[in-house]
Amino acid sequence: MSVNVLYAGNEKLWPVYEVALAQALAEHGLDATLSCDLPPAQVDYIVYAPNGKVQDFAPFTGAKAVLGLWAGVEKVVGNPTLTQPYTRMVDDGLTEGMTEWVTGQVLRHHLGLDRYIHRTDPIWHQPAPPLARDRTVAVLGLGALGSAAAQALRALNFKVCGWSRRPKDIAGIDCHSGDEGLRTVLAQAEIVVLLLPKTQATENILNAERLGWLPKGAVIINPGRGPLIDDQALLAALDSGQVAHATLDVFRVEPLPDDHPFWTHPNVTVTPHIAADTRPSSAARVVAENIRRSEAGEPLLHLVDRDAGY
Known part of the structure; x- marks a missing residue:
């Protein structure tokens, strides 16, 4: 037929x-x-x-x-x-592409590579980064992409905790769900990776209050959906030092408008929706x-x- x-x-x-x-x-x-x-x-x-x-x-x-x-x-x-x-x-193409981008960005921030890539003055003595086993990475969203990224990070020996709207059980990942679970995950996250879908329940999931739950100096990595983050709350958290850096691949409006403050903020990295295709x-x-x-x-x-x- x-x-x-x-x-x-x-x-x-x-x-x-x-x-x-x-x-x-x-x-x-x-x-x-x-x-x-x-x-x-x-x-x-x-x-x-x-x-x-x-x-x-x-x-x-x-x-x-x-x-x-x-x-x-x-x-x-x-x-x-x-x-x-x-x-x-x-x-598998989408999953592999996303996993490669996420692990690359997590390692970049974990190893503190920006201090060498962007240096303008001679710098020789720097403290060594912690080992991956001493760094906690949180993955919000444990669907096909999120679970693959979480497992790849765990394979690199990071301590990985995850959050999803519905309970999940993934080997090697400390999985949480629900409102209290979200707070538990964010409170220990030195690096947060957002891989949630955009729904009414997930829009602005990282608002001012929840950004405040993070350890001071945490890093945000968002290859999921732009509306998962309250832009103004993130900018305020970056300015105060509550968030040390945000690497963003997705935005509420794409292409990101030329006058958006993310372009010029010293602690924001913008990539043009290339994490996974x-x-x-x-x-x-x-x-x-x-x-x-x-x-x-x-x-x-x-x-x-x-x-x-x-």
Whole structure:
């Protein structure tokens, strides 16, 4: 049986995805027509990214699923025209990319490398950093990306504690949940990594009060979602020394406006949403597997819970 698959992602990436999807679908023995321009009534599956041209899903009356290419879902999950099942992207390329970025930034701050990279005067004698076993790193968000990052940091011998909205049990990680759990985790965190989804419950999760729970001089690393942090509260904490540095990869408005104080603050590092990106080759395999599962009557992988928002 043939299926019609509409690519509705970034149009510039269509030539790459056309090849990757065709190969992945063929490996599953699926006979598929791939296109970035199909009549809506003929579409069986939509391969989707929010920066694509499809924003109204109502005409796709026969679509069996919308298969997202992004890990984040906040830009689509509230779309009232989206009545089809929606899956988010969880794949090894995203996970590996995020883990590499997180461990790199944690090691940068753990080892105090900025003092050497940015020095202007001769400096020779500096105290050695503590060993990883003597440094506590907190990971907020223990989903696929958060748990992978936490386990990688634990493999480097950091003391890793984690927090999630729902209870989790991850080998080697001191896992907490709930309001008291969040305070317990933040109170011991010398470095905090934010990998939570953006929901009503997580917006501004690091506000002025919670930033105050951190040990003085803690470091914030946010490759998750910009709205997880109250920007003004963070700037105040940086100015007071409560937070020593913030390395931020995501922001409330992207690209980050030229006049935003994060650009010029001496204790903020801005990276342009590069911590993890969807790799077409690995993402295509996830998409193809979900189409195979749907056609076989099996449950879809990574199905989004609309009520929970992720």
